[in-house]
Amino acid sequence: MKKARMFPFERNRYFYGKLLTVRDFESEQKYFNDKRRLLNRLLFGSGVVAGMQVVAVDDKTITVEMGVAIDYLGREIVISSPVTLKLSMIDGFTNNEYKKNVYLYAAYDEKGREPVHSVGNSSVRGEEMSEYNRFLESYRLYVKEEAPSPLSFEHAGLLEDVITIYQDSDVRVTQRMPKYANPGDVIDATLVVEKTLQTPRVSLSFAYAADGFDSLDKEGNNVRFLEPGDKQETEYRLSYSVKVQDRPGTIGKLTLNAGAVELFIGDNRIPLDHSVSHSVEIIAQPVADRILKDWYERSLDQAAEGFADQNVCLAKIGLLQLGPTYMIEQVERVPFGEYIPNASLMHRISQSGRSSSLNRFYAESQAYDLEYGSKPELDVVYHPERNAFDFKLGIPKPQTINDEMATGTVDVPLDTQEKSGMRFFSRGKRNFVTDEITHGLGNGQITVVVGLEEIPDPNAPVGSGGSKVYYGASDVFKDTEYEAELPNITFGTLIYPDKGSFRIGMKLGGATEATSLRVRWWAFKKLPDGANVQISGAQTAIAEAAAGSEKN
Incomplete structure (x- = not known):
């Protein structure tokens, strides 16, 4: 099915007296299946359509609710009834390390049903043979213990430039920026810290070098992250903003030099031996138009086969180690946003009048006293270099x-x-x-x-x-x-x-x-x-x- 659908489709031609063999019936099914799956893949994408919620039943058991998803080959994955399993019994789960995050996936899986006696095979081989009378289009649940790369998802490479600052078995620190930006835009650089629940507190500070961007923070080019001590999460995000300079047709660079980065996991300082850099293309045309252009100009191989080996991630499960065993502490459903929205719903949302602006503005304000009986005063100053408004408000004193x-x-x-x-x-x-x-x-x-x-x-x-x-x-x-x-x-x-x-x-x-x-x-x-x-x-x-x- 994988490569055959890349070629022109052939369907059976029926005529009186035609001898129908197994090949004819198989090609009949393949014709309709491959066409439907190709359209699923190209028109709808991949992800959860409805249901498939993952719930922790107890410290070691999860339930996957019934639902429908489409995989990266366009095949429908249907869970027809809730299934409850011990996490340790799911394929891919190992017992050598419990302080970790695991990722639960659903994959398309065909299973033979109704074995029957095969007359043709027994006559050829001289012994009693059986064949499956049906194929059940089923599913398979399995676990991966490694976090997927942020760029392994279909749309990520079109929208974001992602760099990895540090990664080991317990912690991964990445930073994301838009792939394209317009001159004068205010864009975010988002720092993402992923960790296991029992990993000590993570802190990170660095000074970045910018070429094509101006800092909007009062601290200049310095960024600091400290994991809150009163929370217990497996992912934290910190965003800081920069303003794109008026340099269309160039590549903006935001670089983190290894010597300017301080990373602590608990009390241990982690040395970094390499520098990382973002590359953001500064363009004159609207960003959305450029992203659509990239999307439409991709090859059929990229569109239909580029992510063929990937399956739909249903949950990110955080585990705590308890002596020789473990317990489920957190379940985050569809952690990478792999959903397929309803087309009618998206149309209604687009018509709801909600709009977003590519430019954001900041406001600073201060108040001062006026004599009793005076009229209030308002003074506004715009700072274009920072996209900031400075409001000064004079308020009359109350009578004494x-x-x-x-x-x-x-x-x-x-x-x-x-x-x-x-x-x-x-x-x-x-x-x-x-x-x-x-x-x-x-x-x-x-x-x-x-x-x-x-x-x-x-x-x-x-x-x-x-x-x-x-x-x-x-x-x-x-x-x-x-x-x-x-x-x-x-x-x-x-x-x-x-x-x-x-x-x-x-x-x-x-x-x-x-x-x-x-x-x-x-x-x-x-x-x-x-x-x-x-x-x-x-x-x-x-x-x-x-x-x-x-x-x-």
């Missing part, structure tokens, strides 16, 4: 006052006598004193203003008015539309300067049906000379209203 103040309410129950369903004070208690109230302004002299708060009836119609607070003598509003439905009360206050508290005394001047009263109080304290308190506009309005009530 020379007094501290506090407020609160206290509910005072009334002890009255009942008579004929009415409540009177004629025979009941007339003088009331609250418990000691802490005003929160600290020790020292204060001034207290007291008022009587009228709570609106919750059953009153909408628009009839909210709560009201009466300061001073409320009977001045008698026979007006503002007359209070409250008893006439005389207030007094008792201050405790050494305790930071006070009491409110009340004397009722007449009868009332109320069972309790709500008293609103305001406490004011003079600050020492030179001190002030900042308040908002709302607090200013309250303070002015309270001061006016006190004067009245």
Whole structure:
């Protein structure tokens, strides 16, 4: 199937009296299979179509859910029912080292089914022979213990330039940059650190030399990575940005010299004996057009056969070593993004209005104070060499006052006598004193203003008015539309300067049906000379209203 599909397809021609042999029936199946698989390969690509999730059942067992994938030869891989296996029983898993990451793959596999007696073979060979009556298009799961190269995937070589800084059995450090860039673009160099779970902390620092790029980092050309101590991951990424110079038609170079790289694994410094360099082509045409051009100009051999030996990676499994055995700590599904998206879904996403820009901008900001009552100020400066905007915002100071103040309410129950369903004070208690109230302004002299708060009836119609607070003598509003439905009360206050508290005394001047009263109080304290308190506009309005009530 591999090379035959590279040649013109032939199909059977049927006619009356044609003698059909095994060859004819096999070519009939091969014709349709090879054509379908070629279109699968070229139109859809390879990867997981749906399902095939890998889940850790316990410390040593995984389950692969049912699903569909297409391999790198266009063949359909179908897992028709969930399969549960011990990791150590999967082909390719070795028991000599447990501190590692392993990679679970799915491969297309045909298996013979239904053995039947073969009349033709027995007549030729003189003994009873059997042949399989069916082929089951099945699958095979296996494990690889080596991480695949980042460039082993079909699209990686078109999109990225990948360099390997360091690699051993436990750690691999690579860096990736776009293969093409436009002048003025801001592009990322992405440092990727892959490690096993039990490998000590990795730290890396280096200074890079750039030809065709300008650094955007405040630290210049210095890059530092330190693995977080509170995490347990098998892969970390760190990106830093550079700006492409206006040099179309040239090759940009970003080089890491061996002497400028410091790599530590735990407390051990790892010497590097070679320098590595990125090559990024700076082009005038849009990057997407150039990538598509490379894609369309590839040969049929590259398109159909270039990755024939590769299978679909379903999971990256991180193992922890526990004495003589191991346990599954992490399962990362489809770690290399080998998915085949639905064409209808991709069309809808493309029509959703989401867009991305090839140019990115950075913003820096600072704020400064203006005098109270001034208008806010905004100054913006653009730095084209860094693609950065510098925002400076002037904010007016809030108003200051020379007094501290506090407020609160206290509910005072009334002890009255009942008579004929009415409540009177004629025979009941007339003088009331609250418990000691802490005003929160600290020790020292204060001034207290007291008022009587009228709570609106919750059953009153909408628009009839909210709560009201009466300061001073409320009977001045008698026979007006503002007359209070409250008893006439005389207030007094008792201050405790050494305790930071006070009491409110009340004397009722007449009868009332109320069972309790709500008293609103305001406490004011003079600050020492030179001190002030900042308040908002709302607090200013309250303070002015309270001061006016006190004067009245």
